[in-house]
Amino acid sequence: xxxxxxxxxxxxxxxxxxxxxxxxxxxxxxxxxxxxxxxxxxxxxxxxxxxxxxxxxxxxxxxxxxxxxxxxxxxxxxxxxxxxxxxxxxxxxxxxxxxxxxxxxxxxxxxxxxxxxxxxxxxxxxxxxxxxxxxxxxxxxxxxxxxxxxxxxxxxxxxxxxxxxxxxxxxxxxxxxxxxxxxxxxxxxxxxxxxxxxxxxxxxxxxxxxxxxxxxxxxxxxxxxxxxxxxxxxxxxxxxxxxxxxxxxxxxxxxxxxxxxxxxxxxxxxxxxxxxxxxxxxxxxxxxxxxxxxxxxxxxxxxxxxxxxxxxxxxxxxxxxxxxxxxxxxxxxxxxxxxxxxxxxxxxxxxxxxxxxxxxx
Ligand code: FA5
Numbered sequence: 001x002x003x004x005x006x007x008x009x010x011x012x013x014x015x016x017x018x019x020x021x022x023x024x025x026x027x028x029x030x031x032x033x034x035x036x037x038x039x040x041x042x043x044x045x046x047x048x049x050x051x052x053x054x055x056x057x058x059x060x061x062x063x064x065x066x067x068x069x070x071x072x073x074x075x076x077x078x079x080x081x082x083x084x085x086x087x088x089x090x091x092x093x094x095x096x097x098x099x100x101x102x103x104x105x106x107x108x109x110x111x112x113x114x115x116x117x118x119x120x121x122x123x124x125x126x127x128x129x130x131x132x133x134x135x136x137x138x139x140x141x142x143x144x145x146x147x148x149x150x151x152x153x154x155x156x157x158x159x160x161x162x163x164x165x166x167x168x169x170x171x172x173x174x175x176x177x178x179x180x181x182x183x184x185x186x187x188x189x190x191x192x193x194x195x196x197x198x199x200x201x202x203x204x205x206x207x208x209x210x211x212x213x214x215x216x217x218x219x220x221x222x223x224x225x226x227x228x229x230x231x232x233x234x235x236x237x238x239x240x241x242x243x244x245x246x247x248x249x250x251x252x253x254x255x256x257x258x259x260x261x262x263x264x265x266x267x268x269x270x271x272x273x274x275x276x277x278x279x280x281x282x283x284x285x286x287x288x289x290x291x292x293x294x295x296x297x298x299x300x301x302x303x304x305x306x307x308x309x310x311x312x313x314x315x316x317x318x319x320x321x322x323x324x325x326x327x328x329x330x331x332x333x334x335x336x337x338x339x340x341x342x343x344x345x346x347x348x349x350x351x352x353x354x355x356x357x358x359x360x361x
Contacts, residue, residue: 004029008064012073012081020080027084034061034092038099043113047100055093062089128360129230129349132337133212136232139256143249145208145234150195152214153186158194162316163273171272176218188216191330192233193273196309199235200317205324206238212333223294223345224301230333235309237319237326243276243308246327250280250306258282258340263289265300274307274328285339294344301339304331 004026007015017023034054041050054061065085073081097119126134137147156167165171175190195211211233219225236249247266254264263283271277281302284295291297306329311321334346341360343349348356 002029002033005033005061008061008068010068012069012077015069023077023080024084027088030061030065031088031092035095038096043100051096055089055096125357125361127357128337128341129333131360132333132340133230133232135257136253136331136333136336137210137212139253140210140234143208143252145210145236148195148199148209148211149213150192150198150211152189152216153180153183154189154194155186158197159187159189159191162197162313163193164310164312164316165272169272171270178216178218189213190217191215192231193328193330195233196235196273196313196328197317200237200314200319205319206236207326208236208238210234221347223347224296224335224338226334226346226350228350229346232331232333234329234331235326236328237309237324239323239325241325241327243327246306246308249327250329254280254282257336262339269305269307271305271307273310273313274305275310277305277307280304280306280329282339285342286344294338301335302332303335303339304329306330 007026008030015026017026037054038047038050041047052060057063070078070081070085101113101116101119141147159177160166160169160172177190178188180186180188192211192213192215195209195213199207199209199211213231213233214228215231216228219227221227234249236245251264254262265281266278267281269277269279279302281300283289284292284299284301286292286294287299289299291299295301307327309326309328314321314324334349337343337349338346
């Protein structure tokens with residue numbers, strides 16, 4: 001019998017180990033003995049008695065080590081003993097799970113026991129944000145749009161200037177920006193609108209695209225704000241697009257996404273890259289429009305900014321502003337998920353709490 005195995009009957013004091021390295025060596029020796037014994041056990045009963053002896057509930061090596069070493073270790077040694085204990089027995093349990101389904105490992109004619117239950121692997125689900133994107137993209141794909149993606153690290157030219165937001169323009173203040181210290185001249189995009197420019201630079205009209213992606217702003221987290229959030233940009237440019245197409249597309253999308261009964265409204269707004277501009281709100285599902293913490297007492301939740309493409313933008317991409325018209329929109333995807341799934345606080349989307357995520361398989 002190995003030295004380490006014999007010691008499992010002793011208390012921690014009696015082991016005579018005095019450092020983290022000694023403890024770790026002791027557990028290594030113990031694991032080696034277990035692995036040797038497991039390798040020589042035959043499938044079936046022998047393997048089961050190995051399991052009971054090493055990993056069983058009562059008077060197994062594991063329970064003795066827990067009782068004698070872990071519980072009786074001095075307070076300052078408990079941290080290393082606990083870490084080595086967990087590592088050693090986790091490894092042994094994993095190896096045992098694999099070993100017991102290996103055919104003929106013992107060199108005998110014993111083979112796999114097909115009546116044993118299989119190893120159940122937990123299956124993940126798509127995150128609620130991914131599900132929301134899939135639903136939005138499905139609606140726009142059905143209208144003939146294509147999905148394109150672009151970089152999260154951008155230059156001020158694409159994020160601002162080519163969108164008709166020159167330096168010192170007050171609109172830059174609304175999007176408090178993360179500039180990259182390690183890469184001067186670059187920033188984390190504050191919206192997905194730079195992809196309007198990147199797409200029009202590469203593609204001749206007509207254009208019909210949607211752009212899903214993460215965006216970043218120095219916003220303080222609250223029920224409807226996060227410093228990293230998700231947008232979906234839309235852009236349609238052609239020779240005969242009118243404001244009616246714009247309004248009809250947005251209203252169609254909202255009806256498909258939320259159902260016909262959701263109350264919505266357009267508000268006049270301002271974006272340098274659209275003219276005229278609008279913001280689109282939905283009535284707050286939490287208070288039925290009366291006013292609450294989530295909607296900041298307004299009764300409405302802002303879902304996206306939009307408008308007809310400002311002809312000045314066409315000048316940056318070599319499009320003929322006299323011939324072309326178009327509209328663009330930037331949807332706040334987290335806010336959409338919030339309303340659709342009744343989330344009182346946007347932060348639950350970023351906390352990775354499996355209990356929350358499992359509710360949306
Ligand atoms: C924009 O970002 C414009 N690029 C949208 C646009 C595109 C307008 C194309 C015209 C044409 P705005 O800053 O309003 O606009 O953000 C758009 C949406 O993102 C908001 O309506 C809101 O739903 C969401 N949003 C904004 N800031 C945050 C935040 N900190 N956390 C979560 N969602 C946010």
